[in-house]
Amino acid sequence: GNSVTQMEGPVTLSEEAFLTINCTYTATGYPSLFWYVQYPGEGLQLLLKATKADDKGSNKGFEATYRKETTSFHLEKGSVQVSDSAVYFCALRNPTGNQFYFGTGTSLTVIP
Amino acid sequence: GEEVAQTPKHLVRGEGQKAKLYCAPIKGHSYVFWYQQVLKNEFKFLISFQNENVFDETGMPKERFSAKCLPNSPCSLEIQATKLEDSAVYFCASSRQQNTEAFFGQGTRLTVV
Numbered sequence: 001g002n003s004v005t006q007m008e009g010p011v012t013l014s015e016e017a018f019l020t021i022n023c024t025y026t027a028t029g030y031p032s033l034f035w036y037v038q039y040p041g042e043g044l045q046l047l048l049k050a051t052k053a054d055d056k057g058s059n060k061g062f063e064a065t066y067r068k069e070t071t072s073f074h075l076e077k078g079s080v081q082v083s084d085s086a087v088y089f090c091a092l093r094n095p096t097g098n099q100f101y102f103g104t105g106t107s108l109t110v111i112p
Numbered sequence: 113g114e115e116v117a118q119t120p121k122h123l124v125r126g127e128g129q130k131a132k133l134y135c136a137p138i139k140g141h142s143y144v145f146w147y148q149q150v151l152k153n154e155f156k157f158l159i160s161f162q163n164e165n166v167f168d169e170t171g172m173p174k175e176r177f178s179a180k181c182l183p184n185s186p187c188s189l190e191i192q193a194t195k196l197e198d199s200a201v202y203f204c205a206s207s208r209q210q211n212t213e214a215f216f217g218q219g220t221r222l223t224v225v
Contacts, residue, residue, distance in 0.1 A: 032211050043116075043203055043216040051211060087153060097210030098160055098168035099145065105153035 002027045006090045006103035013080055013110050021075040021106045023064075023090035031092040033057075033066050033073040038087045038105070047075075047088070080110045114138060118204050118217035119186075125194045125224050133220045134186040135204030143167065144187050145205045145214055146179060155203075161187065194224045 007022040025031065032051045036044040048057030053068035062077045073090060090103040117136040125131045137144050146158040157171040161181040172179070176195075181187040191198055201221050205214035 032213075034213055036216075043218045044205075046213050046215070049213050089153075089155070093211060093214075095211065097143065097207075099157045099171075100205075100214060101157075102155040107153075 002031070002092060002094050002101045004090050004092055004101050004103040006088075006106055008104075008106070009087075010107040010109060013108070015082055015110055015112050016079045017110075019075070019077040019080045019084075019108070021088055021090075021108070023073045023075065023103060025071050025073065025090075025092050025101075027071075027092055027094060029095040030068075031094050033064070034091045034093070034100075035062070035064055035073070035075050036089045036091060036102075038089065040086075044089065080108075082110045082112055084108060085110050116204055116206050116215050116217035117186075118202075118220050120220060121218065123220060123222045125222065127196060127224055128193050131191045131194050131198070131222055131224075133189045133202050133204075133222070135188070135217060136186045137181075137204070137206030138208075138215055141206035141208050141215075143207045143210070143214070144181050145207075146187075146189050147203045147205070149201045149203060149219070158189070158202075191222075194222075196224050198222060199224045 003026045034049045035047040037047045048059045050057040050066035056065045064075045087105045119134045144161040148156045159169045160167040179189045201219040203219045205216040207214040
């Protein structure tokens with residue numbers, strides 16, 4: 001079946017620290033992979049995506065690389081800001097496209 | 113439009129009453145998804161559509177939940193005889209193609225009292 005496992009939070013970092021949020025997946029076939037971010041009281045916003053192995057998605061200083069050999073899509077950012085405080089969700093869409101599978105979310109708080 | 117529009121933003125229903133939620137997908141998007149967010153973070157899949165056809169309904173509690181996406185109308189999610197455990201935020205999303213990202217609406221917060 002299809003599933004996404006991401007690291008438990010909450011994560012608290014100081015401003016300018018390095019961020020890694022781990023995400024691994026199980027899927028039949030070759031899924032597309034995504035990171036979404038949710039700010040309080042809002043819907044999910046797409047942060048970045050990758051549709052095939054070795055693709056690197058990047059946006060606003062965040063990066064993630066689609067690793068087929070380790071079935072992973074870890075999110076990284078070199079220097080976090082207070083405005084990055086939010087909940088981050090790793091997700092996959094299976095090749096048939098009928099649904100998205102989400103991880104349980106990782107809450108990030110960045111302190112000045 | 114350029115964003116997924118969900119209405120209403122908030123809905124309060126007494127237990128046993130009906131609730132109806134609406135979603136206007138982004139123009140040109142063929143796929144619509146409904147998710148229920150409970151316990152702050154968990155996203156539970158309910159149903160998806162490809163145009164007006166049900167694509168996957170494996171997440172729907174069929175005895176009380178129903179959904180439609182008709183041409184030239186907003187999609188809808190209806191809950192007959194709401195229960196306390198239906199209290200959640202319901203998100204709608206749309207995507208253009210079968211393997212692309214989905215864009216999410218701001219959600220409808222349903223409170224059953």
